[in-house]
Amino acid sequence: MIHLQKVIAACLNLIFPPACLYCRKKLQESGLLLCEDCFGRLEFIKKPLCSCCGKVFLGSGGNHLCGTCLQSPWFFHQARSLFIYDKIIARLIYDLKYAGETTGLETIQKLKNESTVLSDFMTPDLIIPVPLHLQRLRKRGFNQAVLLAKAFFPNEKEKIRFDILIRKTNTPYQTGLSGKERRQNLKGAFFVKNPEAVAGKNIVLIDDVFTTGSTVNECAKALKQAGAERIDVLTLCRAGNNNV
Ligand SMILES: [Zn+2]
Numbered sequence: 001m002i003h004l005q006k007v008i009a010a011c012l013n014l015i016f017p018p019a020c021l022y023c024r025k026k027l028q029e030s031g032l033l034l035c036e037d038c039f040g041r042l043e044f045i046k047k048p049l050c051s052c053c054g055k056v057f058l059g060s061g062g063n064h065l066c067g068t069c070l071q072s073p074w075f076f077h078q079a080r081s082l083f084i085y086d087k088i089i090a091r092l093i094y095d096l097k098y099a100g101e102t103t104g105l106e107t108i109q110k111l112k113n114e115s116t117v118l119s120d121f122m123t124p125d126l127i128i129p130v131p132l133h134l135q136r137l138r139k140r141g142f143n144q145a146v147l148l149a150k151a152f153f154p155n156e157k158e159k160i161r162f163d164i165l166i167r168k169t170n171t172p173y174q175t176g177l178s179g180k181e182r183r184q185n186l187k188g189a190f191f192v193k194n195p196e197a198v199a200g201k202n203i204v205l206i207d208d209v210f211t212t213g214s215t216v217n218e219c220a221k222a223l224k225q226a227g228a229e230r231i232d233v234l235t236l237c238r239a240g241n242n243n244v
């Protein structure tokens with residue numbers, strides 16, 4: 001199936017030379033999804049930000065805790081995203097599903113290498129993509145978080161595990177829900193299949209978008225309760241800038 005997709009993609013490249021997925025300008029550098037200009041327009045997240053949830057602060061200065069994190073700690077140790085969510089990133093996330101794995105991986109790797117937010121991360125024992133419910137996975141045929149995990153950690157693929165954290169309820173789409181509704185929706189949505197695999201481990205959780213943090217927090221809760229030592233969260237982008 002994957003092989004067939006690659007053959008089709010190669011044929012399409014011959015007929016239609018690759019173009020930037022956002023502005024459609026013809027691409028000079030092969031293997032990437034975005035042109036130089038669109039790369040340049042991406043808004044990389046930089047300091048100062050909340051040292052826990054990654055909320056971006058205006059101005060200069062060092063990282064510190066935001067009001068939300070001072071009041072109610074999360075189950076994860078820290079969350080970081082490469083970008084603020086915008087039209088280009090939205091398009092990139094959408095296209096990753098159709099562009100073929102190799103092209104998507106190279107683009108994400110380039111983006112990750114240019115980001116400065118990962119310096120706070122420890123070396124993980126395990127890398128866990130936020131799981132989809134089996135029903136949704138069958139329908140979509142693909143979990144973007146797995147692709148992102150491979151792109152973020154190309155040399156540590158043996159640490160990427162998608163057989164540990166299971167999504168047991170098929171939660172409706174979270175878009176348009178408030179933070180409280182999201183938390184309610186996700187209560188008990190995840191469980192750890194084999195707690196012995198996570199006990200005492202440092203884990204990085206991977207997802208595409210950090211919106212209110214409810215999803216990754218619920219995952220982190222399940223992993224913590226199963227005995228994990230520390231959970232860091234890495235997402236491609238951060239939607240808006242509130243962590244309700
Ligand atoms: Zn472009």
Ligand SMILES: [Zn+2]
Binds near residue numbers: 050053065070243
């Ligand atoms: Zn915070």
